[in-house]
Amino acid sequence: MSQHFPVLIVLLPLTAALLSPFFSLMHKQAGKWIAIAALFGAFLCSAGLLLQVTADGGQTIHYWMGNWMPPLGIEFVVDPINAVIVTMITFVALCTAIYSTPFLKKSNWLYMGGYYTLMALLCVGLSGMTLTGDVFNLYVYLEIASLSGYGLIALGGNKGTLAAFRYLLIGTIGASLYLLAIGFMYSMTGSLNMADLSVLLQDKMDSPLIIMALALLIAAFGIKMALFPFHGWQPDSYTYSHPGAAPLISGAMSKVPAYAMLRFFFYLFGAQHLFVQHGLTVIGILGAIGIILGSVMAIAQDDFRRMLAYSSVAQIGYIAVGLAIGSLYGLIGAILHIVNHAFMKGSLFMVIGGVQYRFGEVRISKLGQIGKKMPFTVFTLCVAALGMIGIPPTGGFFSKWYIMLGAMQTQQYIYVAVLVLSSLLNAVYFFRVLENVFINPDPGLKEINPPAGKLELPLQMLIPIIVFGIGILALGFCNEAIVDGIIKLGLPEVFLR
Amino acid sequence: MSDASTLDVINQFLATKGIYSLVLILLFLGLYGMIVSNNYMKKMMAMNVMQVAVIFFYLCFAQKEGGMIPILNGITTDPNLYINPLPHALMLTAIVVSLGTTGVAIALLMRIKETYGSVEEDDVLRRADK
Amino acid sequence: MTITDIRPFLAVGVSLLAAFLIMFSGKKPNVREFWSVAAAFIKAGLIFSMVPAVLAGNVYEYTLFQVTDTLGFTLRTDAAGMVFACVSSFLYIPVSFYAIGYMRGHHEKEQTGFYAAFAVCLSAAIGIALSANLLTFFIFYELLTIATWPLVFHERNEEARFSGRKYLIYTLVSGQLMLAGIVAVYVMAGTLEFQAGGFLTIDMAPKWVLQMLFFLMVLGGAVKAGVMPLHGWLPSAMVAPTPVSALLHAVAVVKAGAFCVLRLIGFVFGPQLLSQIGAATVLAWFAAFTIIASSLIAMKQDNLKRRLAFSTVGQLSYVVLGAALLAPLSILGAYYHIVAHALMKITLFMCAAAIIVTAHKDNISDMHGIGRKMPITMACFTIASLGIAGMPFIIGFISKWNLALGALQVSQPFYIAILICSALLSLSYLMPVAYLAFFKPNTKGEFQTYGEANKFMLIPICVTAALSVILGIMPNFGPHLYDLASMAAQSITQGWIGGGW
Secondary structure (H helix, E strand, O other): OHHHHHHHHHHHHHHHHHHHHHHHHHOHHHHHHHHHHHHHHHHHHHHHHHHHHHHOOOOOEEEEHHHOOOOOOOEEEEOHHHHHHHHHHHHHHHHHHHHOHHHHOOOOHHHHHHHHHHHHHHHHHHHHHHHEOEHHHHHHHHHHHHHHHHHHHHOOOHHHHHHHHHHHHHHHHHHHHHHHHHHHHHHHHOOOEHHHHHHHHHHHOOOHHHHHHHHHHHHHHHHHHOOOOOOOOHHHHHHHOOOOOHHHHHHHHOHHHHHHHHHHHHHHHOOOOHHHHHHHHHHHHHHHHHHHHHHHHHHOOOEHHHHHHHHHHHHHHHHHHHHHHOOHHHHHHHHHHHHHHHHHHHHHHHHHHHHHHHHOOOEHHHOOOHHHHOHHHHHHHHHHHHHHHOOOOOHHHHHHHHHHHHHHHOOOHHHHHHHHHHHHHHHHHHHHHHHHHHHOOOOOOOOOOOOOOOOOOOHHHHHHHHHHHHHHHHHHHOHHHHHHHHHHHHOOHHHOO | OHHHHHHHHHHHHHHHHHHHHHHHHHHHHHHHHHHHOOEHHHHHHHHHHHHHHHHHHHHHHHOOOOOEOOOOOOOOOOHHHEOOOHHHHHHHHHHHHHHHHHHHHHHHHHHHHHHHOOOEHHHHHHHHHO | OEEEOOHHHHHHHHHHHHHHHHHHOOOOHHHHHHHHHHHHHHHHHHHHHOHHHHHOOOEEEEEEEEOOOOOEEEEEOOHHHHHHHHHHHHHHHHHHHHHHHHHHHHOOOOHHHHHHHHHHHHHHHHHHHHEOEHHHHHHHHHHHHHHHHHHHOOOOOHHHHHHHHHHHHHHHHHHHHHHHHHHHHHHHHOOOEOOOOOOOOHHHOOHHHHHHHHHHHHHHHHHHHOOOOOOOHHHHHHHOOHHHHHHHHHHOHHHHHHHHHHHHHHHHHHHHHHHHHOHHHHHHHHHHHHHHHHHHHHHHOOEHHHHHHHHHHHHHHHHHHHHHHOOHHHHHHHHHHHHHHHHHHHHHHHHHHHHHHHHOOOEHHHOOOHHHHOHHHHHHHHHHHHHHHOOOOOHHHHHHHHHHHHHHHOOOHHHHHHHHHHHHHHHHHHHHHHHHHHHOOOOOOOOOOOOOOOHHHHHHHHHHHHHHHHHHHOOOHHHHHHHHHHHHHHHHHOOOOOOOO
16 A cells, blocks of 8 residues: 555545546535545655655655556656655645635535536646656646646636636746757657656757757746746736635645756756756846845735735745755755745735635735734734744744855855845835734724634634644744755755756 | 759758758747737637647657558567657647647636627736726 | 753743733733743743852753754853843843733733733843854844834834834844854854854954954844944834833843844854954944943933933943953953843833833923932932942942953053943933932922822832842842853953953
8 A cells, every 4th residue: 555655646636636526516515525535645645655755764766657667657756855845735735625615615516526626636736746757747747737727726706717818828838848848858868757868868968959958948847936037927826816726826836846847957967067057047047036026026016915926936036046056955945945935825825815705805904903803814924924034933944044055155145145135025025914914903894704603714714724824833943854854865966066 | 063062951951950940930930929919819829839839849850761650560570660659649648738728728718708808918908907 | 061951941931831821811911911920930930040050160051953954953051141041031020010010000902912022022032142053043033023023013003113114124134134144154164053262263264254244243233232323223112112111121132132242252253253353343433432422312312211212222332342342351341231231221211111100201301300209219210320320339330340441451441431431421311310300399280199100110110229239239149140241251261362461
């Protein structure tokens, strides 16, 4: 059983996704529960996988689909790093699935079944992208994730439909460019298996085709992870996506391409090659510009979700900068930030989703004294905001710390300056939110979903919110365990810059 | 003399890279159409053109002079005489994916048409801002 | 000898726990305030129970967990940290009683948040005092920054919002620059563990890099300590309730800033390196300038709290000056001045607040004759004022005497002139208040309706005033703070020969 964990992570939600509409037809709640159960199963499998892979000193687990041996067959490769990322994805997906139940209370069976199908499929796509060891397989999972993502964004209403369509156009360009890039690599080597490719490519790394492939990959993943200047689709998509699904979309969907980028640059090509280093420098510059620009744009927003979306552009920049630094600490910081940011951004979207659910309000200026009515939500808001700024001891501080350490060690001082500046800009817009919450007078919001009992929100929403709030703190306190126990085991030191 | 050599160069180019140039032109046509056209439907069709260009790219580099279709026919088992079937198989998948994408795009487009009464980008954006 | 003992963490944790409990007992004021007071007593008890062993030369140390892959989340009770920890944990007791009296007397809103933030501040202060490495220190330092912010905007009006912003801008900017400095130090030295005499050496980097690094990091401390020209947030933060001002100015925040400067000079850079790169001299100039300029500004203030705030700015620079002079006695003076100033300034602020709550008077010009109605309060005020000026037999004298001797040790008599000048100036801005209160007749016919402040407020005032006299006569009374301070100063300077003494 436990040797099948890698495939079960993908298989369980996939099955549930297909079954969900039919179960919903039989009983409205059944489709929901089967999806949640499958996501829970996937989470258990990924946690088990994480334990397995870290137990024996970071030995990589290879799972051959249908027992076909790679490079002919498709394999799932599990190392400590993608195990932790897939655990993060399934956990966020599970929490989001539970969190979104109150939003669907009044919907019919089709909507309900369809929603959970998309949700489970998104989880399938993201986990598959993370786990797979085959570049074409990655494309398929990328499209699964994207298509279900378009669906979830479109469920957010009329503006959501428009945002989804525009994202679809841009996202398809990204996917096509990715396909083109692996076409180049395949035509050079005749292999699609990542491990095989990395061996075969090593003596071809000065070929001009590699430059082409690198440029295409940067553009493709840049689009998918909303790296500046490819971030145009993101603010609308995050803002108008279904409020229940927003935590997963914002938390995980743009992080996985970032991880895939890491995988291509450091495992497949190897950062010791000149062209790859140039590519990393480009990523770093784009990331740095994105950090500043995203933060500045975020300051200008009044819609909380839009502010968060722009802040995501900035935070993706952190990850890009971490990759670009290319040293051990830079990568540690980038990977840690992938996990941290998923929790922070996810919890912030949960918070605003909660406010939207209860009051139908998303504007920052209308949040005055909301802590009186929703103390736990505001607790999570505070923790997450401090995390985004990078105040210790939240998780956000430590990813920043490692990235800074990496930048300082490799004498790329410009990144240190960018990080300092970005923390301050982050402070401007997050403290503005906190200031509004604590100081502004009560704007007298109308309750559209008044709480039934003593709780501020339905329990299904409140528990994920609190769990995420505590999770951000826990990630801060336990970062040593993650860094030493997981990330360092999986980092390929030979391929560092 | 010089004419002949120029012709040689052109022939050489067409023989080795000509088809890729066409694919590239097709790709950029698609991209260009997506960027400049104002109509969402046209944008979507341009997107399909772009996807087809990528598919052609795979099919082109899978070509081999004198290669047979990859079916075991009793004549030979020498792999060098067969065409590599893998790119074609991959492209089957890619076609399915692009079909799915187009399906989702059309569904979204119908919703946009229903909501905003138009699929012209500037109309839609103007009405969305209201 | 190093003893592994979790008590330092308990001392930090007890008020964090209290903050948590306070948040959940907002509906029952008595329970809530019981947590606050109980935490204060337990915390002080824990800290004081560690004093004897520290005096005997032992060190309690505990690593709770690894905070990053190479650094531990470690607290250690060295002599320097114990001085600050003793002061802040002890003064937490009177302030928490006093806060009850003030908040109830003034009918403040949002009291639950106030007490919780207050408790977190104290935790952070103890954490700052006992941190064993720079990263742990920074974590508590930022925690203090954040926890103080709700106290500053407590009034929740436009003015409070503005001062809250000002406070955050000053502290967050300097904090982030300090973080960059910390990372650079770590990359350079490979460690962040505090070490008496400093762990950086001149051969680790070019001179200008070290100088820049020093200013980058000292900035973080100097902002909180209100060294001019970085003092702008401090007078604005006066809109906060007065127990907060008392806490801000006397116990936690500004002291944490001054302590940060002391830590950086004594335990990161070390006097030897600083005298080689000459950076401390510049800091000393800034401190000297602040001492004089702030006194001059203080004279012009009519609002009593603002006057005291500028006095704080000046007095804190004594500590910074003492550290920057790099002499054993001046460092001793600096550590002891943390104690001295804490006791005196907390007395002054509590007196000011007692006047506000009882007589509703903010401005000095309205206080004619108030000493006849509130004799005890004003007597304490006078004692503390004299102490600030450096009158013998009051605690302020001891620290200033050592500072002056330290200036002589490094043959810089110029700074003695500064000290004397400042003493006279502080007499000239504090004594008039006492004079007005006692000797000017009450012309407006007010002050009929009230008498002395209520007991919750009066007793803490008397305790701190009495202590500043007792410690002025017997500097080693109680937890031997003078010995601790001199141990700290010796440990910093002992490895350095050739400093000119």
